[in-house]
């Protein structure tokens with residue numbers, strides 16, 4: 494196929510977005526484009542956006558603004574904005590940014606090649622933002638464009654039906670919609686034949702997988718079936734919702750060898766009042782009980798979480814409850830954020846919005862506490878033997894890095910016989926703040 498030109502995809506936000514960007518890259522490659530070395534050199538530029546936090550949205554505006562001069566210099570450049578902000582803003586983006594050619598909604602990714610062709614031929618400006626009913630049409634064959642030759646994401650569902658009061662996802666990605674088990678199996682088998690050894694199943698709420706299918710399926714059943722695919726050595730998944738996290742999933746983590754001992758279970762707040770205002774559907778005690786069950790059945794399981802500070806109405810006592818919960822649960826790691834008001838959500842109109850300064854102070858306290866807990870976990874691992882998948886070069890020359898089954902990064906010396914994708918046993922020699930050091934056993 495003759496090379497049509499070059500493309501560049503810039504990504505903001507979560508793993509879901511990274512994976513969508515991989516799909517877009519693959520589609521553009523199949524269409525005859527090759528990857529540009531830098532954004533300003535590309536003939537097709539895609540900005541894949543995230544609407545979860547205000548800050549990420551602002552970055553998109555500044556990115557789009559700075560592309561104005563690229564378009565003036567090279568008017569034939571096709572500029573595309575995709576992802577959740579595109580889905581939210583729709584035609585408003587075309588009105589605001591006259592140099593923008595295409596607004597690509599979250600359900601329209603597979604249409605990217607035909608829309609780019611239309612723009613190149615007719616110089617139209619297009620907003621393709623409809624939601625589709627058929628989930629299968631959202632997914633193409635497995636991306637070849639994964640940034641890793643041995644690890645790959647696999648989308649198992651799209652959207653979310655939970656409507657937490659602060660979140661835009663149900664509005665930007667639509668309601669929960671699961672892919673068929675057969676299609677996922679086929680995709681994973683294809684990845685295995687291409688040398689992929691570790692998959693991460695993606696969905697906004699993977700525990701709800703299959704509930705919307707006409708032939709109802711369970712997430713633990715999906716894990717069981719994928720585990721029988723030869724060549725795949727490790728299975729991870731994210732994100733889980735505490736209200737749907739159940740004993741069947743705990744059993745699956747405990748009993749299926751290939752399922753790694755790590756769960757990401759966003760708590761968001763340690764205050765029952767705040768959890769209720771967030772419409773999370775569980776209380777702190779429910780959460781504790783689920784973690785207790787998990788740690789009883791799978792004692793070595795790592796637990797990571799998300800925390801939001803400064804939700805509207807969060808008092809000092811509510812915030813103390815969050816700090817106490819962090820101390821009691823002792824997560825391996827957390828991702829913590831200041832509450833960010835999002836247009837169209839219930840929380841945006843709530844009274845008692847918290848001042849930025851207070852949010853900043855609370856976030857700093859959460860960081861300090863969690864950093865000490867994470868480091869203590871890592872120090873506790875010193876001397877232990879961990880299985881690592883060799884994923885790439887390490888921090889120093891002659892080092893490799895990999896992740897343990899519990900999803901911790903470990904750097905270790907090359908013994909001269911290692912290759913990418915090898916599973917090796919590593920003795921942890923030092924636990925650091927964000928990673929581990931080890932040596933091959």
Ligand code: SF4
Nearest residue numbers: 653655656657660662
């Ligand atoms: S579970 Fe809540 S926070 Fe997560 S994607 Fe759905 S609505 Fe958003």
